[in-house]
Amino acid sequence: MTQSITEVFADAFKTTFPLKSSPLVDCITNPVTIESMANALLYIDAKPVMADLPEEFPELFTQIDALLLNLGHISPERKDSLLAAGRYAAETHKPAVVDLVGVAATQLRYDIGQQLLQNHPNVVKGNISEVRRFAGLKSTGRGVDGSQLDQSVTALAELTKALQELTERFPNTTFLATGETDLVVSEKGQWRLENGVPQLDRFTGTGDIVGALTAALLGIGLSNDEAVVLTVSYFNCCAEVAAAQNTAGGIASFREKTLDQLSLLADQADWVQMVKGEAL
Numbered sequence: 387m388t389q390s391i392t393e394v395f396a397d398a399f400k401t402t403f404p405l406k407s408s409p410l411v412d413c414i415t416n417p418v419t420i421e422s423m424a425n426a427l428l429y430i431d432a433k434p435v436m437a438d439l440p441e442e443f444p445e446l447f448t449q450i451d452a453l454l455l456n457l458g459h460i461s462p463e464r465k466d467s468l469l470a471a472g473r474y475a476a477e478t479h480k481p482a483v484v485d486l487v488g489v490a491a492t493q494l495r496y497d498i499g500q501q502l503l504q505n506h507p508n509v510v511k512g513n514i515s516e517v518r519r520f521a522g523l524k525s526t527g528r529g530v531d532g533s534q535l536d537q538s539v540t541a542l543a544e545l546t547k548a549l550q551e552l553t554e555r556f557p558n559t560t561f562l563a564t565g566e567t568d569l570v571v572s573e574k575g576q577w578r579l580e581n582g583v584p585q586l587d588r589f590t591g592t593g594d595i596v597g598a599l600t601a602a603l604l605g606i607g608l609s610n611d612e613a614v615v616l617t618v619s620y621f622n623c624c625a626e627v628a629a630a631q632n633t634a635g636g637i638a639s640f641r642e643k644t645l646d647q648l649s650l651l652a653d654q655a656d657w658v659q660m661v662k663g664e665a666l
């Protein structure tokens with residue numbers, strides 16, 4: 387019999403939200419969603435700092451609890467900054483999350499993602515189309531968006547196998563592919579998460595926020611697998627509550643309600659009852 391996700395990660399589901407300390411997360415990210423990301427961290431009681439100048443890293447890395455590297459807007463400076471921070475995190479043993487934004491779209495981003503993987507980050511994530519391309523599979527993603535065609539049962543099984551092979555070379559990294567179904571693969575196991583609503587695909591930055599919140603949970607000491615599973619489940623449950631409340635509103639109202647729930651849902655002891663997902 388398959389084990390439910392809340393059984394596998396029972397302790398983490400019981401004790402993580404609301405956070406008991408405020409992890410400081412440095413986010414090197416894109417200007418499209420930087421404000422949403424900083425606020426999302428604050429809503430769960432984490433602290434954002436969005437510093438990307440390598441000269442600041444020696445001082446900054448003595449203070450931060452985790453690092454988020456998002457490939458969403460590459461300039462020559464940001465490329466250098468992402469690569470320098472990735473190396474610095476490995477040297478200073480700070481937990482790091484890499485978000486493969488746009489890797490399905492260009493070779494340049496693919497190459498940066500592969501370079502960052504060589505530092506063995508704790509988590510590498512992207513939407514299902516980005517992660518397929520990253521794992522060497524055919525991908526039909528366009529721009530920064532995932533494609534429905536990459537979400538079939540066959541495509542998910544193919545991706546699970548490709549990621550399992552990657553974890554043999556990168557055993558300290560957990561891989562997350564997001565979409566209607568979210569797939570988590572690490573050396574320790576594979577899990578499928580089933581929360582969320584289709585409207586999440588209709589405002590920008592949902593994946594970016596998941597990356598930053600995952601870094602925050604690593605910063606308070608959760609394992610890689612716990613941080614990924616708890617973040618995706620919590621964020622997607624927030625969206626489910628928001629969608630239920632938003633019967634008359636549009637997507638902008640849904641967005642606001644989803645972000646609002648980040649600071650509210652944790653106080654409802656029974657949110658864990660909403661969680662859907664299982665070991666594969």
Ligand SMILES: Nc1ncnc2c1ncn2[C@@H]1O[C@H](COP(=O)(O)OP(=O)(O)OP(=O)(O)O)[C@@H](O)[C@H]1O
Nearest residue numbers: 513564565566582583584586587590591592593594
């Ligand atoms: N159709 C869907 N049904 C349920 N949940 C979804 C759906 N699409 C996305 N999600 C959820 O939304 C979050 C972001 O996933 P998505 O794959 O859209 O990331 P993304 O493409 O990187 O987003 P963005 O580009 O907006 O940052 C995840 O938690 C995922 O589970």
Ligand SMILES: Cc1ncsc1CCO
Nearest residue numbers: 416418458487530590591
């Ligand atoms: C970087 C970026 N470009 C268009 S939307 C967006 C945020 C989703 O990652």
Ligand SMILES: [Mg+2]
Nearest residue numbers: 487513593594
């Ligand atoms: Mg994304």
